[in-house]
Amino acid sequence: MNQITPATTAQGSAAAAQAIRLACRNGSLTGTTSGLAPGFVQGNLAVLPADLAADFLRFCQANPRPCPIIGVSDVGSPRVPVLGRDLDIRTDLPGYRVWKDGELVAETGNVSEWWRDDLVSFVIGCSLSFEEALLDEGIPLRHVERSIRVPMFRTSIPCSPAGRFSGPMVVSMRPLKPAQAIRAIQITSRFPAVHGAPVHIGHPEQIGIRDLSKPDYGDPVEVLPDEIPVFWACGVTPQSVIAEVKPSFAITHAPGCMLVTDRRNTEFAII
């Protein structure tokens, strides 16, 4: 049972983030990390065999808006010290998915038994970081108010291909009033390492989105007549691109079960 709550982890020290990882490691935290260790960066996880990892790294480097890498392991190592000195990728997330040839083969809280000496771990920035910055400045986010998932859409914007990896950019959408949209562009521009500024505003059909009420991922969120839909590049992009490649082997985080790191969201502000 999940014994870690925001109330007990909001002390604002890196110990709070480490406590989350330890709770995952000993099996006491198995649910979502949403709302845990506020102030600390949470990351998406993608683990690939070394023969694919080089191409994937190039893909992310060429597409920093949807695929902002915040940490990469050495080949075979489950450590990413830049995100937490004690961190163990095999045990420190509450939930994982294991894939073979594009098929889900296991959903588990510990991937030690699946570990291989040729694996490379990628930790990719997540919109929770910039959403915290928006909320801290009083910009309301409807999907947060309603406790649903942000709506996400496959677009007609192609990512730059690299090796076997290619595909369309996925974006998340948040409806905002015009003055809020201007402020949100300013605020998220400070966070290029976690998706940064929006990639589009106002004309969804221009990026291949036909119906805002039918997201490809997440939940629908209405756009009111006095609002503008604002679109950010989304960390689901690398997941969807990996799924297309159907790698012989891969590990990802389970939905909502992110890696909680020792890095503060504010560290990622460039100014």
Place this chain on the structure above:
Amino acid sequence: MNQITPATTAQGSAAAAQAIRLACRNGSLTGTTSGLAPGFVQGNLAVLPADLAADFLRFCQANPRPCPIIGVSDVGSPRVPVLGRDLDIRTDLPGYRVWKDGELVAETGNVSEWWRDDLVSFVIGCSLSFEEALLDEGIPLRHVERSIRVPMFRTSIPCSPAGRFSGPMVVSMRPLKPAQAIRAIQITSRFPAVHGAPVHIGHPEQIGIRDLSKPDYGDPVEVLPDEIPVFWACGVTPQSVIAEVKPSFAITHAPGCMLVTDRRNTEFAII
């Protein structure tokens, strides 16, 4: 006749700006300063008697987006050293307008004969500075391409009143494609001293603008279906507010005849 051309003043040294002022002073430049001394800040001029100046300064301080003051003189002094050491407000603009009780009483190239010991000069930042930054980054501006004036609109956004000064904000409008609008917000956010970020995007009716094809000042510019209208606070605001007060005496620059200063546009970038 105007013997100063962009070709002869584009050397990029402050001497270019000073040459413009000297040409005004000796009467050889009497036309618009548009396109002259590229790279250097041009300012709007408002000169008021001291008894009104304190209120006007408070008004500008309370409304920095439409009324960004970049220089103020001492009472009775025609000097604003922070904008140019040799600068003489009485002679260094190509054209002035002189007002009594709100009526235009003279249009002249030299206001020395109108000068009084109780006058205070205000130099207010101008959109030419941020437009240069936009054009330098390859963002097209339709009114520039068409060599017409930017369209400007009185809005329903009230300025914060101060003493005798109050009234609505005037905005300028530039149509941009969505990705250009996002970039333009980033770029102009760097220039808070020359109007800064837009005050509105996308929904003109929300700020009291009924018909984009009928600007209150300047020339109409069409907004194409794939574009977003982007609105910036405009330096016409202080002029329209002063006109409402009908001060006993005032001097302003003639339209298009700005004060060319020794300050570089890039100096006003906060980052």
